Amino acid sequence: MQYLAHIYVSYKPSVLDPQGEVIKAALHRLAYQNVREVVQGKYFEVRLEAADEEQAVDDVKSLTAALLINQNTETYHFDLQAVPEEG
């Protein structure tokens, strides 16, 4: 069975997000004074084969920890959906 995971990675609240501050300042210069806060993170779509949803969840958690995030500074959340077989 194929599954599609959307993984959203952002800095932990305790970690300064310099990129977000830079973008906010640029938006203010472009007349978007109504913008209060900007957080920038990474976004992954991972398509994978798995025997069932439980296996897919386990794989997503372990591959994310192994390669997609810096566990010291970043946190993540994800959603998962089964992908119907084509044809």
Added chain:
Amino acid sequence: MQYLAHIYVSYKPSVLDPQGEVIKAALHRLAYQNVREVVQGKYFEVRLEAADEEQAVDDVKSLTAALLINQNTETYHFDLQAVPEEG
């Protein structure tokens, strides 16, 4: 009224995603042969003041086009939620 937008930016399907290919190859080396495809993109959380939801949607669309994406190679989608006043 305050609104929180989640903006997801990824490459247009027609554009090669070298970063996604690199990550897929690395996951295969880490024994995740069941991964079929990886797409990497950017993820923004933007908190902004707006008179109403319609104004917030307009602002999110225009600030995204103005600063957050490369309109030639990237596409985006977003969701928006009203943020209850604190206190």
